[in-house]
Amino acid sequence: MTKQPDRLSIEKSERKLYDNLDNEIFAGKTRKEQFLFALAVGFKHKLKRPLETREGVFLAKDLHPEDQMILDVVAIYDTGSIDVLTNQQQVFNIAEEYAHAGIRLIYDNVNSGQPGSYFKKMELDLIGMLKPGNN
Amino acid sequence: MNKIKINEQILDGINKQCGNDLVAEKFLTELIYEEAEHPGQWKWKEAYKGIIEKYLAILEAEK
Amino acid sequence: MRIKRLIIKNYRQFKQAEISFPKRHDTDLHFIIGTNGTGKTNILNAINWCLYGDEPHLSKESQTLPLINLKTVDKKGSERESEMAIEVWAEAEDHNLIYFIRKAKFLKTTSLEIERQGETFEVRYVDELGNTKIVQDESADVWVERFVPKNIREFFFFDGERLDHYFKEATGQNIRHAVFQISQLDLLENCIERKLQGILDDLRKEAGKANPKIESARTELERLKVLYEDFKKRFADFEGQIAIAKSNICEYDEKLKGVPDIIKLEEEREHNIEGLKNTKELLVTKQNEKKSYLLDAGKLVLLLPAINNTIKVILEKKNNKDFPPPIDKKVLEDVVQSGTCIICGQKVDEDSKKKINEMLLGIKTSSDSAIKLVQMEIPLNNFLEDTTHFKEQLDNYSQEIAQLEKLLSNLTERNNQIDKIMSGYNEDLVREWYSERSKFEDIRDKCQIDIGGFQVNIQRTEGELSEAQKVLDDELGKEIKVKELNKKLAFCEKSLEIARLTRERIMKETREKIENETRRQFFNLIWKRETFENIKINEDYSIHLFHKLGFECLGSVSAGEREMLALSFTLALHKASGFDSPILIDTPVARISDINRTNFGNVLCEVSTTKQIVLLLTPNEYSEELRTVLGGRASGRYKLILSSDETEAKVEVM
Numbered sequence: 001m002t003k004q005p006d007r008l009s010i011e012k013s014e015r016k017l018y019d020n021l022d023n024e025i026f027a028g029k030t031r032k033e034q035f036l037f038a039l040a041v042g043f044k045h046k047l048k049r050p051l052e053t054r055e056g057v058f059l060a061k062d063l064h065p066e067d068q069m070i071l072d073v074v075a076i077y078d079t080g081s082i083d084v085l086t087n088q089q090q091v092f093n094i095a096e097e098y099a100h101a102g103i104r105l106i107y108d109n110v111n112s113g114q115p116g117s118y119f120k121k122m123e124l125d126l127i128g129m130l131k132p133g134n135n
Numbered sequence: 136m137n138k139i140k141i142n143e144q145i146l147d148g149i150n151k152q153c154g155n156d157l158v159a160e161k162f163l164t165e166l167i168y169e170e171a172e173h174p175g176q177w178k179w180k181e182a183y184k185g186i187i188e189k190y191l192a193i194l195e196a197e198k
Numbered sequence: 199m200r201i202k203r204l205i206i207k208n209y210r211q212f213k214q215a216e217i218s219f220p221k222r223h224d225t226d227l228h229f230i231i232g233t234n235g236t237g238k239t240n241i242l243n244a245i246n247w248c249l250y251g252d253e254p255h256l257s258k259e260s261q262t263l264p265l266i267n268l269k270t271v272d273k274k275g276s277e278r279e280s281e282m283a284i285e286v287w288a289e290a291e292d293h294n295l296i297y298f299i300r301k302a303k304f305l306k307t308t309s310l311e312i313e314r315q316g317e318t319f320e321v322r323y324v325d326e327l328g329n330t331k332i333v334q335d336e337s338a339d340v341w342v343e344r345f346v347p348k349n350i351r352e353f354f355f356f357d358g359e360r361l362d363h364y365f366k367e368a369t370g371q372n373i374r375h376a377v378f379q380i381s382q383l384d385l386l387e388n389c390i391e392r393k394l395q396g397i398l399d400d401l402r403k404e405a406g407k408a409n410p411k412i413e414s415a416r417t418e419l420e421r422l423k424v425l426y427e428d429f430k431k432r433f434a435d436f437e438g439q440i441a442i443a444k445s446n447i448c449e450y451d452e453k454l455k456g457v458p459d460i461i462k463l464e465e466e467r468e469h470n471i472e473g474l475k476n477t478k479e480l481l482v483t484k485q486n487e488k489k490s491y492l493l494d495a496g497k498l499v500l501l502l503p504a505i506n507n508t509i510k511v512i513l514e515k516k517n518n519k520d521f522p523p524p525i526d527k528k529v530l531e532d533v534v535q536s537g538t539c540i541i542c543g544q545k546v547d548e549d550s551k552k553k554i555n556e557m558l559l560g561i562k563t564s565s566d567s568a569i570k571l572v573q574m575e576i577p578l579n580n581f582l583e584d585t586t587h588f589k590e591q592l593d594n595y596s597q598e599i600a601q602l603e604k605l606l607s608n609l610t611e612r613n614n615q616i617d618k619i620m621s622g623y624n625e626d627l628v629r630e631w632y633s634e635r636s637k638f639e640d641i642r643d644k645c646q647i648d649i650g651g652f653q654v655n656i657q658r659t660e661g662e663l664s665e666a667q668k669v670l671d672d673e674l675g676k677e678i679k680v681k682e683l684n685k686k687l688a689f690c691e692k693s694l695e696i697a698r699l700t701r702e703r704i705m706k707e708t709r710e711k712i713e714n715e716t717r718r719q720f721f722n723l724i725w726k727r728e729t730f731e732n733i734k735i736n737e738d739y740s741i742h743l744f745h746k747l748g749f750e751c752l753g754s755v756s757a758g759e760r761e762m763l764a765l766s767f768t769l770a771l772h773k774a775s776g777f778d779s780p781i782l783i784d785t786p787v788a789r790i791s792d793i794n795r796t797n798f799g800n801v802l803c804e805v806s807t808t809k810q811i812v813l814l815l816t817p818n819e820y821s822e823e824l825r826t827v828l829g830g831r832a833s834g835r836y837k838l839i840l841s842s843d844e845t846e847a848k849v850e851v852m
Contacts, residue, residue, distance in 0.1 A: 028486065029493060040497035043504065066581075069574055070501060077504040082511060085567040086528070119489055126492070126499045127589055140291060140778060142382040144708065148700040159693055163390070163700075170389040171382070174343045175336065183397055191689055 005060060005089045008035065011100050012055040017107045025110055025118060032058045035099050036070060042102030043074055049100040060092075071095045141167055158197070162190040199345055200226060200780050200810035202295065205285040206244050208267040210260065211237040211840065211847035219812065222833040227806035229813040229828060230849070231820050232838030237847040238814045242355055242784045248284040248300045249342050251319065255357050255784065264312045266304040269845040271312055279305050279315065288345055291778070296341060297322040346779045350379045353768050354779055358786035361764040373739040380777045381708050386701040394694045401687050402670065405680040412677060415670035422666050426659045429652050436649040441738075443642035450635035452753045458619050460628045467616045470609045477609065481602040488595040495588050498581050505581050512575050520568070528566060530554050708774050709735055715770035716741075716763075722801050723762040725794040733763070741767065758789040762798075769805055780810035787819045795819075799827030 010018070018026075018034055026034045035057055042048065063071070075084045075091040078098075084090050110118045145167060153160035165186055173179070201219050206212040219228050232238035240260070243253040247265070264271075266282045283301040290296065299322065303315040321338040325331050333341065346354045353376060378384045399420070406413030498505070514520075533539055534554050537546050546554070674684055713735040720733060730751075732744045743752040743763060752760070765786075772781065787795050802811055812834075815824075829835075835852040 025489075026493070028490065033493070037493050037497045040500035044500040065573075066577060069577055069581075070497070072570065072574065073501065073504040073508040073578070076511065077507045082515075082567045082571060085570045119492055122492055122496060123592060126496050127592070129499055129502065130585065130588060141385075142777070144704050145382060145386065145700070148704045149696065152696045152700045152703070156692075159696055162689075163693055163697060166390050166394075167385055170385045171344075174340050179393055180397070180400075183393055187397065187686060187690065191686060194689070 005092050007056040007059050008092055009051060009054040009096055010035065010057045010103070011049075011051045012053040014100065014103055015055060015057075017103050018057075021103075021107060021110065025106065030058070032062055032067065034103075035095075036067060038102035038106060039070070039074065039095050039099040040102065041105050042098035042100070043077075045101070045105060047101035047105065048078075048094070048097035049104075050097055051100055054096075060088075074098060141171055158190055158194050162186065165190075199288045199290050199296075199778055201245075201286060201812070202289040203285075203287040204241070204245065205283070205287075206241075207284070208270045208280060208282040209244055209247070209265060209284055210240045210263070210267060211845075212240070212244070212849075213267050213270060213846045215847070215849045217241075217834075217836060217849055219810065219834050221810075223831055225803050225806040225831050225833060226810040227803060227813075227828065227832045228811070228834035228836075229815055229820070229832055230836040230838065231815050231817055231852070232847075233817055233840075235844075236838040236840045238816070238838060239357070239784050241814060242357070242782055244284050245286055245355060245782065246351070248286045248298055249346065250348050250351070251300065251317070264304065264314075265302065266312065267846065271304065271306050279303055294324055296345070298338075298342065298345070347379055350376045353380065353771060355782045356768075357784045358761065358765075359784075359788055361761045373741075377705075377708060377712065377739065377771065380771055381704070381774065382777070383701055383704060383708075386697050386704075390697050391694060391701070394690050394697065398687060398690050398694065401683055401690065402674075405674055405677065405683045405687075408680050409673065409677045412670065412673045412680070415666065415673050419663070419666040419670050422659060422663045426656065426663055429655045429659055433649060433652040433656060436645045436652065437738075440642055440645045440649065441740075443638040443645065446638045447635055447642065448753055450631050450638070453631050454628070454635065455754075457623060457628055457631075459632065460620060460623065460625055461632050463616050463620060464625075464629075467613055470613050470616075474606060474609045474613075477602055477606050481599065481606065484595065484599050484602060488592070488599065491591065491595065495584060495591070499585050499588055502582075502585060505578050508571075508574060509578050509582070512571050512578075515568075515571065525557065527558060530558050534558070709737070709739070711774035712767070712770045715773050716766045719766035719769050719801060720763055723766060723794075723797050724759060725791075725797065726759070756789075758791075758794075761789055769801075772809060773805075778809070780812060781805075782812045782814070784814040785816065785819065786813055787824065788816070792821050792823050795821060795823040796827055799824050803827060803831050 018031065021034070026037075029037075071091050071094075072085055075094045076082055078084075078094045079090075084094075109121075146164065149160055149163045149167070153163070166183070169179075169182055169186070200221075203219065204215075204217045206215040206217075208214075217230070219226075230238065230241060239255050239257065240253075242255050246255070247253050253260075253265075266280055270280050281301060281303050283299065286298040288296045288298065298319075300317065300319045302317040304312050305315050306312050318334070319338055320332050320334045321341040322330060322332050323341070342348065378387065402412070402416040402419070406416040529540060533546060534551055537551075538544070539546055674680055674687065713733065716735065717733045721727060721730070724730070729746060730743060731746045731748070734742045734744070736742065741752065741763070742750050743755065745751040752763070755763075765783075768781070771777075787798055790798060802813070805811060813828075836849050837852050839848050839850055840846070841848070
């Protein structure tokens with residue numbers, strides 16, 4: 001049995017991006033929620049970046065079942081196999097790499113214009129994604 | 136002494152109100168002139184009593 | 199009576215001035231023309247000072263100056279005492295003269311101070327025997343009261359420019375009182391009725407001494423009378439307060455005409471500010487809720503491909519009956535790896551390993567994975583369900599936010615409107631007006647409630663008085679000893695009743711006469727004859743002017759029109775009352791335009807055929823129109839000239 005990882009990590013140098021986005025975009029959100037959103041953005045853009053210097057961001061025990069589910073479906077999609085479900089470390093790694101790419105995308109997007117316009121653009125993009133034929 | 140002018144309306148009014156009672160008419164007319172002659176404070180009680188007695192006597196004499 | 203001559207010595211601008219008022223033509227009309235500062239108004243003041251000892255029309259500048267002519271005081275040199283005197287010669291109907299003479303001495307104590315040393319007032323007249331009599335003090339005042347009573351002098355000697363204040367200051371009660379005095383009805387009410395009542399009370403007291411029952415009935419009657427008078431007085435007080443409150447309310451209504459209700463607007467603004475604060479908070483909350491939703495639900499939308507993929511995998515596995523697997527794949531993998539069977543503990547040979555690998559190939563899903571996938575099916579479908587409502591939920595948030603933004607905008611706009619409305623007004627002043635008006639309305643309302651109680655008391659007491667009177671009369675009738683007294687009582691009671699009824703009838707007739715004459719004079723005087731319909735004077739002597747369209751308009755007419763109404767009323771008072779004293783008007787036509795002065799001149803000429811009228815005019819007032827009407831018909835024409843050093847005014851015949 002492989003050793004179960006006890007935390008998820010982010011790129012150490014990019015903690016400041018999370019800090020920066022705390023008040024503007026992620027007001028009231030936990031680091032875990034921020035991470036999951038960054039993961040989703042990275043996944044949407046099909047971008048992953050491996051971590052060079054790992055720094056823990058939240059503990060695995062803080063994951064709710066729905067949160068775990070999100071990590072699992074991303075891992076299944078990424079590997080193309082459900083066997084990844086037995087490898088929590090791999091599931092975490094995949095999530096971390098998507099989140100690493102995602103947080104940078106969010107940061108760059110936000111800082112290219114007014115914070116209000118980020119949500120407006122996001123809203124339009126998401127609605128567009130839900131149109132028939134786009135999923 | 137200059138005779139004080141009394142508003143004609145008052146004299147006519149007394150005349151109408153008294154009707155045939157000439158004693159009452161003369162009595163009130165005399166009182167009016169007394170009052171007009173003595174504006175302000177004056178010893179009116181004795182004057183009034185005197186005038187009342189005078190006209191009562193006239194009234195008695197007419198009976 | 200009329201003024202025959204006015205003599206002024208050392209009074210203000212006048213060192214020595216004599217003005218005669220002869221009656222030459224069919225009118226007894228006179229005018230004196232003077233620019234401001236030449237002493238025109240001081241002629242009015244001089245007459246007032248002579249008769250009453252005061253100067254009610256003094257300008258602010260003159261109030262700081264002594265009465266005595268300064269040139270006289272300065273000229274005196276070593277003689278430092280100077281005398282000032284004013285004489286008004288009044289002519290009675292029988293042409294006998296009554297001389298009103300007031301003098302005052304002044305002493306210059308220092309170069310700057312002038313002290314009044316004393317004052318005397320006397321009246322000289324010729325009695326029936328032809329003897330010249332001189333009276334002073336109260337006796338002299340009595341003569342003044344016969345000429346022009348002090349407390350109604352504003353109906354005889356008045357400043358035309360102040361006449362429009364007349365209706366603001368005079369209440370119905372004051373006017374009623376004035377009518378009483380001018381028409382001599384006070385002789386009936388205050389004198390005869392009151393005094394006869396006093397005689398009756400004495401007679402009853404005398405009768406009461408003869409018989410205790412009479413005394414008891416008399417005492418009860420007295421008690422009720424006192425109570426009744428008290429109720430009437432308090433009723434009248436309340437009436438007065440109501441009249442004053444109503445007058446003030448009218449004044450504030452006039453001021454506030456067209457002015458918005460600042461207090462209400464302020465309340466609305468405060469309420470809106472509160473609303474803005476609350477709405478802003480709500481808006482921020484709602485915006486944050488939407489953002490949070492976008493992040494939470496949005497991530498599911500972003501992960502839809504992964505979610506859909508996993509659901510698809512689950513369905514496939516179910517369809518292929520890969521769930522649950524027959525043997526746990528992990529167990530087999532561990533056996534191959536360890537080389538030992540975990541069930542029996544025996545070593546696994548190569549054949550067995552090969553068989554196990556073949557089995558592994560057939561097992562596509564491990565138990566762990568299978569369990570996880572099965573567990574994921576329902577939640578993932580819920581995620582999917584949630585995303586179908588994503589747009590609808592976002593729309594709801596957007597709608598709510600838009601409503602809040604609109605509400606914010608409306609409230610802000612309304613407050614801007616309110617600010618704009620209020621910016622045109624002195625808020626503090628308007629607020630004060632509303633507040634004051636409200637106070638007077640409260641006073642009026644309270645008094646109207648209280649007055650009702652007294653009305654009831656008065657009616658009840660009237661009944662009790664009547665009853666008590668009957669009891670007393672019965673007792674008096676029974677008592678033989680007081681037969682003589684009874685005769686006197688009956689005589690006095692009858693006379694009193696006649697006096698009372700006469701007074702009431704005359705009041706009614708007088709009021710109607712005054713109303714008719716006021717109406718007639720007013721429509722002769724004014725220029726806008728098509729604008730006004732009628733004038734009414736109520737029983738309480740309040741005056742009402744009606745527009746052709748039917749509404750009451752006294753509060754909204756011009757100062758000139760108000761002045762004409764007041765003048766019409768004054769002339770009507772004089773005519774209806776028959777009171778024979780002169781009228782002096784200072785600056786009568788300043789507010790009346792040139793064309794309409796012709797009406798004014800014609801009316802005064804008509805009135806002056808039976809009453810002396812003296813006008814004090816400025817040169818501007820004596821315009822072409824007035825000159826045309828008055829010039830040829832006036833009996834006396836004077837002008838005032840000020841000396842070059844401005845210390846003395848002289849009167850010259852024109």
